[in-house]
Amino acid sequence: MLKQRIITALVLLAVLLPAVFAASSWPFAVLTLILIAAAGWEWARLNARAGESRLLPLVFGGAVAAACAATLAGLGLEPPPIWCWWLASSIWVLGGAFALRGGPTAWPHASHALRLVLGALALWAAWMAMVQAKAIGINFLLSVFCLVWMADVAAYFGGRSFGRRKLAPSISPGKSWEGVWSGMIGVLILAFVWVHVIEVQFTVDSPSLYQLLARQGWVVSLLSLLVLSAMSVVGDLFESLIKRAVGAKDSSRLLPGHGGVLDRVDALLPVFPLAMALSSLSLIIT
Template identity: 70%
Template sequence: MLKQRILTALVLLAVLLPALFAASAWPFAVLTIVMIGAAAWEWARLNAVPGRSAWLFGGALSLLCLGTLLLLGRDGQLWPASPLAWWLAGGLWVLGGGYALSQGPQGWPRLPRLPRLLLGGLALWAAWLAMVQARALGLNFLLSIFCLVWAADVFAYFGGKAMGRRKLAPAISPGKSWEGVWTGMAGVLIMALVWAYVVDARFSVDSLSVYSLLLRKLGWWVGGLGLLLLVAMSVVGDLFESLIKRATGAKDSSQLLPGHGGVLDRIDALLPVFPLALALSSLVAKQ
């Protein structure tokens, strides 16, 4: 299993890195459209949409993303969206995600299938819009958001393994602990300080990271609280997908990524973080 996970991760990196560092914005845009389409297919299957219909849902969302890019952008980049859109998307995640988690796995099936599909499609579309917008703002900015989520997950895993005692949400994800959440937050804050005051300050980067925008521009208190909110929402995104899988009896969203499960299993924590990161970063322009 470990060998399979490593091989899959290497293949994913071999595809992702050239798209990230390409001179044109199109490779990253196309790669993320494919990724979002696959995640939409998985979402449909998790919500009891059979065979061909699930493929149609995934294809429709990919076409929506492509159509948005062609109509509201140029050269693979979207025209800048209003900060209000990111605040709205982030607010829906904070309120809606919190409410869904409070209802537990038994609450999700009570919602009719069509609203469930539309909510998932809207969340995936908003996250894709935010990723493409983040890429337009700069590679350093985009990577800083990715690394925030990845670092929170890694630090939480090892912190939970070493010190985990109090379960975070035993009915949804028994392996997660409050100690893991705290270590994830601490790890991200340490990384943020290094990135903002060493990497951004001393090296030539194409853009400021989300850490510099929050900590150096908004101040330690406001910026630090913003970073903690992003880490907390990465946990909400992870738990939300776990809730769906628990409600439907699925172990993984699919087997598209050998050793890793499905695309949703890899991007669930990113879905709320990207819109909220853009919303918080928009505050800098008002300073």
């Protein structure tokens, strides 16, 4: 299993890194469009009705990718209206809280059409936000990715070391409140190092998310980082809720040793639109 995970990770990095560091945003947009199509297929499989044709998840994944591509064709690399980011973030905050409160037993009782629409909107918003983040700059894009990764890694080690109080035992028994706090502390440390070391010692092509938040003052920056860290947990728990509702261990087996695409991007789904919403305020101020 470990060998599989390492090989898959190396292959993904070999494909992803050239697209991330390409001068143009188009290679990254195309590559992530393929990943979003796969995530759409997984979402439809997880939310399939009994006896449903196996072709429908493929159609759904293709439809999500087509909607993303149509948006890109219409807007190019121009950002959508700022209210789109705030609307997507609001849906995540309110809808995520509602879904997590209901737990795995309530999710299957939601309308099938509603579940598919929510999945399509979440994937579309996250993809658009990632493409726009790349258009802002590599430094900005990486700062958002690293926020999610730091929150996850710090929460894992903090939870193993100090975890006592379960966060959501019916959804993800391994997660604890201590892990959440550890993830938040890790993100705050990362932001400080990024602004005061990385962006000082190295030449970067754009301001990071942390730099843009810092322009609004330390109170707003602190609160924003805590909220972003919390939403990464919400994204992770939300996918775990869906898998537990249908008795699935992974969203698919597309990535040997890692599960599916959704298993790797679940925490990114709410964070990227919210990061774009919060940073847009700094860009306006600037």
